[in-house]
Structure formats: C-alpha cells, structure tokens
Amino acid sequence: MKALTELLLNLSARAGADRADVRVEETEGTTIRAARDGETEVRTGREAGFSVRVLIDGAWGFAAGQETEGKGPEEVVARAVTMARAAAGFSARPMDLAPLSPVVDQWATPFEKDPFEVDLGQKIDLLREAVAAVKGKRILRASAGYAESRQIKTFANSEGSFIRQNLTECGGGLAVFATDGQEIQRRTYPGMVFGDIGSRGYEYFEALDLAGEAPRLAQEAELLLRAKPCPRKKTTVVIDPRHMALQIHESAGHATELDRVFGYEKTLAGGTFLGLDKLGSFRYGSELVNITADATVPGGRGTFGYDDEGVPAQRVDLIREGLFVGYLSSRETASRIGRPSSGAARADAWNHYPLIRMTNINLEPGEETLEELIGQVDEGVYLESSKMWSIDSLRLNFQFGTELGREIKNGRLGDYLKNPTYSGVTPRFWAGCDGVGGRDTWRLTGFACAKGEPLQFGIRIGHGAPAARFRNVEIGV
C-alpha cells in the first residue's frame, strides 16, 4: 500500500502539485432483510479504489479511479491535475489548509465478536425470530434488517502523513407496519426505520434483542390505527433519545458545518443561520444545552481514528451552556477562520471528495430521569421515534413527525396520539429546553446522511442523546 501512495504522491509532485493527499480504500459489507412471510434477502458487496487531491496554483483538483496497475495511477493523477488547472482559471481566492503536524499511525475499531466471522445462518435466524414474533390482525408487514461493514483506509499526504485505519460496524433493526386499509402506521426499533448501527462488533446486534421488542412494536402499530389524531396547540413536549438524535442532527449538526457558511452547499444541502458573526456570542439554546462533536466516543457510528485529511479524531464543543462556540470544520475551511480543523473532513467512499460531515454529534446528558422529565409536565405530549423531518435551507425553521405520541396529563402518560408533528425555529426551540435527561436515558444512535454533489449518502455518523423536555412547542401543524 505504501508503494501505491508514494507513487501517487510522487506523480502529483512531478505534475506540479503544491500539496497532495491520497486515499486508498476497500469496503466490504453485507445486508440482510427478513420479512414476516419467512422471506430473506441477502446482499453482499465490496468496493475498492483510490483518490487523489492536488492543490495547484491555489485551486483543488480531485480524481478517483480503480486501476492500481499499469497506467491507472498516472491516469488518475493526470485527471486530478487537469481538474485543478481548470479550477485555477476561474478562481478568485487561493485555497489552503490549516497547519497540521504529519502523523504516522494506525487505528482499528475495537470489538468483541468479528461480524464477518459469524455464520450467515445465525444472523438470518435472529432476524427470522424477530419477524415471527410480530403478531396482530392488522399487521401489513414486518421487516428485520442486519448490516455489517468493514472499511480499510489508507491516507497519505505530501506533508508526510501515513495512516491506516480498519473500521468495523454492525447493527440492525425491526420495522412493523399495520393498516386498516385507510392508512398505514409503523413502529420501528431501535431509532429510525433504518435500525441502528454502531462502530462495534456482532455483540452490538445481538444485544438489540429484536425478537424481544417485536410484540410491543406490533401492539403499538395496531394501537396507533385507533389512536386520536394529534391536536394543534402550543404545549410542552418530552422527546425520547432516539428522536432527539434526529432533532440534533438536523438543527445542530448540519447548522454547525463550516462549509455551509462559505456557500459550498448552496445548490443542494443549503447554508446555515450560524454565520461567522455569531461564533462565540450567539445564544443557541438554554443553559442546559451542551452539544459536542465527539469522534472518540466508544461505539459511535461516527467514531474513527483520523478524518480523511489525516486530522486526529477529537471532541469539540459546538454549543456550550447554550452558547454557539464551535463549528465542524476541515483543514481547508478552518484555515479561513484561523482555527485548527475539528477533524470533520470525511468522504463516504473511495471515489468521493471529503466534505465536512458530522462525527458523533451529542447532546450531553443532564441529571433527570425520564419519569422526572414527564412528571413535571401538567399538560403536554411525549414523542417517540422519528417518522418525518423537514427543515429549511438555513437550518432554522423545521417540522418533524414522530411515529408515536402520548398525551401527558398531570405528570403521567395518557392516550396514544397518531401522526404527531411539531414545528419550531431552531434557537427558539432550544431556548425552551428546560429538562435534559441523565446518563440513564442517553442513547447512541447510528445514522446515515446525504450531502454533496455527487450525492454522498453512505457517511457513518452517530448521535448521542438523552430524553429532553421543551416548553412552548407548536404541535399538530
């Protein structure tokens, strides 16, 4: 591998690159789905290739290819150089990188059971047990899923870094759909309908105990068909940790991406209301709100050793006691604000350019139990499991829907509510946060996220979140 990365860096230097970095990656994975009628679908895949990024005359060029033999490396470097030279012809501002000392290291995801060593039949049996445990007259379908993946990455740059990483992840989930012919209600576990994936081994999937959760999901999906619609009013909401993950993702994670500030994502993902003028002074939420980007948290799907610019994984504050204090950044964007990179330059695959992506964006736990969060609500709604999400291009005005709602009356959970939705304006919503659950309610949830052109939707990110309470929230919109 060292020979290939050196060849690519040498070819880049010879072609006139002022800086260059290369990534060589190989990803292997399997997904399995099992349905209620005993059907299973197994898909396996492998992808391998490499990419080169060169800086020439202050402009970046990027190219990716797969042929490591013969003229392959030369052709990819030549394309990267062509892209950089073309960009230099329409560029008013030279690009550069925030400083970083060279790193030579390797890193691997710690795990107990290697998922790739577990028999396929064993995995399928667990999924089949889960869907078999889904019972009910109005059940339309049930689907249990499993995913495992291993990514072996090598990064090297012209500054002398050489980093090898072996990233393993595993997880799964269960989705149950019920219908009365007029509508479809669903319940999922854990987290969103995608299930949950962590940077862990097979032990993580086993511990999910999908079969154990199946009867509850089936019962709730059927119950929701008969539930009251969500009323429209302003009230207090208590949100479960799994849906909090999505709230954090959309309104804090994306909002703090520094490339959005510089307009790099306008044509697709959008910008952000958190402009540079707000850094360090803007009140994002109440004093209970502490949000971090932590690529070091054990088991998080966004946990790694180094990002795709060779920056070490780190934990940084984004929101501290309600104040906006930090961005997710890359070396390139960080150089523009005179700060070090926060280690968030990441590509979802060998052929894609590293963009600013979330790592594990976490709402740090407070002290209350779920019972205490609910117990202090005279009238409100408890919301659980994400179903629908929409937010404007500046990450300011949002609307979310969850799978399940429960009335809260006099501090106790009451009737079920179907299709609950709520909307808000990001800083106003977080300012209304007056209760944050403790470590006992805190859950890590693995996410995938789409961003960039060409679209990168395989990025591995995580969110750690406790349950939390918010006052004066518009529901039923």
Add this chain to the structure above:
Amino acid sequence: MSFIDEGRLIALFQEACRSGSGVETELWAEQVLSEVTKFNGQGIFQNLSERRLRIKARVVREGRMGQAAVEGPLAEALEGALSRALESAGRGQKVPRGYRFPEPSPLPEVKTCFRRTADFSPGERAERLKKASLEAARPGLELSGSLQVSEAIRTVVNTSGLACSGRTTEANLNYIAEFPTGRSHAGRAARDIDNLDFTGLAREAAQRSQEAQNPQPLEAGDYQVILLPQALADLTPFLGMLVFSAAADQEGRSHISGRLGEEVFSPLVEIWDDATDPRGLPEAFDLEGVAKRKVDLVKAGVPQGFVHDSLTAAAGGVETTGHAFPATPAVYGPIPANLFLGPGQAGLEEMIQEVEHGVLVTRLHYVRCLEAKTVRVGGVTSDGTFLIQGGRISHPVNQMRFSASLIDILGRVTGLGSELVTVRRRAQGPGPVSIHSSAFTLPGVRLGSLGLTPTD
C-alpha cells in the same frame, strides 16, 4: 484510460454465464466517468472527477436469488460479484415458481449519448460557467452553481439469452442566485449539453432572486397555488415510490391499489412514464436489459396501472414493463424513472392571470413523507415564493410550510402550464435509506387550494 469495450464485456459476461453450470445468472455492469464543477462568487471550489466500474450479479439457484455488487478492476469485480451472489443464493430471496431472467426484446431507437456532452472538458466547463456568471452579474448578486457531466455504459447479459449494452451522457446544471434578502434557483438536465442554456438559466435565477427580495409575511390559509415545474418535481418522486410501483400494489400499500379505473386525481392530470421520449432523459433499457416503452399511469385523472420489473411481473402474472430500478437497497421495487405529467395550453402569465388571490412557488425544500398510504408529505417553499393578487404577481412572501396528501394535491389541479421542463430529482422514501434518482418532465400546475402556514 478509456471505457472497457462493450463487445468485450458482453463476450466476457456470456462466457461467465455459460460456465455457471446451469445456474440462472444475470450480470450487469456500469462504467461511469462523472465530473462535477461547483462554484460560487469566488470561483470554483470543488472540481471533481471519478471513474468507476460496478458489476452486479444475480443468480437463481433452487428457487432462491442471491445478489452481490462489487466495484473494482474488471476481473476482480466480475469474479467477486459472481462468487458472492452464488454464496448467498441458498439463503436468499425466494423467487416466483418458474422465474427466469428476462428474454431479449427489440430495443427502442433512442439517442441517449451525445459526444458533445462526453467531450465537454473541465476547461470548457470552467470557461462557460465563468462567462455565464459574468453575463448574469448584477450589483449585490452572488451566483453559485454546479455542473455535473457524465458518460456511462451499462451492459446486461443473462442466461435467458439477453445481451445488451448502451451508452448515455447527461449534463445537469443548477444555479442558486442570492441577494441579501432574496434567493432563487434555475436548473435543467439534458442528455445533450448543448440543450442547456448556461447564460439564460443564470439570468433566470438572477432575475427571480432579484424579484424575491424583501419578502413579506403571509398569513396561514388555503391559497390557490401555482407550483412551477421545479416545485412539482420535488413532490413527484413519491408517486413513483409509493403509488405507481407494482411492489407497492402487491404489498397493499399503494393508494391506488384496487382503485384502477376510478377517478382519483383531477381530470386534467395525465401521467405516463416514457424513457423513449427525447424530451426527457431517454434510456433504451432498464436494469434488467428490458426494452423501455411508454406506460400510461393516469389518464384523465384515472389510474391505469403500475410499473413492473421481472420479479413483480412474475408474481403478478404479467409482463415486465421495463422498470427495474437500481436503488440500493431496492426496497421500493420497480419505479417509473422517466415520469411525465402532461402539459396544458397556458403560459405562465396566463396561469397567473387566472389566480385572484394565491401564491406562486418556485421550489420546495426538504419534502418528506409522514404517511405512506395517503402520501402525506410536508416541506417548505423555497427560492422565491410570491403572492398573486388580481391575476398579477404582487410581492415576494416569506417561505411557507405545507403538509398535505399528494393524492389530494393532484386532485386539486385546475390548470397546467404549456412548457415542459426536465429535471433530475433524488428523493428519500419513508422506509429504509434508499435514495431514488429519477427524471421528471413536468409543466407548472395550478392548484385550486393548498394549505400554507408561515414558518416563523
């Protein structure tokens, strides 16, 4: 380095199929050279090029299907995909009794590849985008944009004797024009890059963003609404995934299951899928190598049927319509990937004149589905929302939120624009992560009413 010769690839695949000892086999390859140029007011900040080969194998053994996809150099990818598919077949998806991969069928004569697009160099892209930026420039305006140009060869061979290969090109141009208080968008997709008006689109975005400045608040209410084609295209992907897919019908989750022949939509609504129409983004065959043809989906507001791939067709005892879809995972089954909504006679000005008190919407942002059977979707207007009063644009208004059934929205169509616009849209369904990318050729539509609420 050029693409692998199509004849050589077909011969290699046929040999691999022959050596499969009677196992039903299908091999699919996609070779792509894709390049993206992204720029803003300070010039190009990302200029990206990728070349990749992806081979996908499906095998049927003892009534079960195994499938695998491998990216990498040819020999490695072919061997890897085949061996993995064979390994997983024993525990794979059960296929309908007697299922075989599709047999060859005559392919339509459609021009899908334009040398001009394939040869459009990075230097030419930078030059044309720079020129368009300069020509659209106005004081206070920042223009951002992206241009994606790709050339792809897709090859399918199976043990039923099917062998086909086709080359496509595509260019996708999008601009965002922004003033401090006004923003808009213009964009198009085409097989032939010469059909994209670089400067014209930049000026269109610039003009609308200028008009969108200083938006005023608008009260919540039911409004007559004109959705421009780009806004409609933000909704229509859900039709493909949730309504017109035969998989949705067979699983009982489509709104029109059991309602074919009933008037479900406005009688003005005509929807069809046609990858042979040069106004869209033509394709000659689908992921399984089945010839593309026109499929009527809605006539005069009445649903006509569903689109099929070979698996849903076998399950339903009908012929595949050529709509196998390369989603990963393919949780929504076959999908109409070249959807048309029939145009009307009215120009945009005429459509506006018909509105006494309403709202014109340029685009929608972040549309997601809350309930699949009624296709209840929600999102926010973006890139220029305008109040119409007395048949004329009155002034720009703040972005507005909506939440409504897409079935109801298409039931309230009271007018259709005469101009068809082709765009590519990606959308995420309400199920597991599966990003669908389809072509939509659509007019603007006028809706009798749509509930809008302020976002602030």
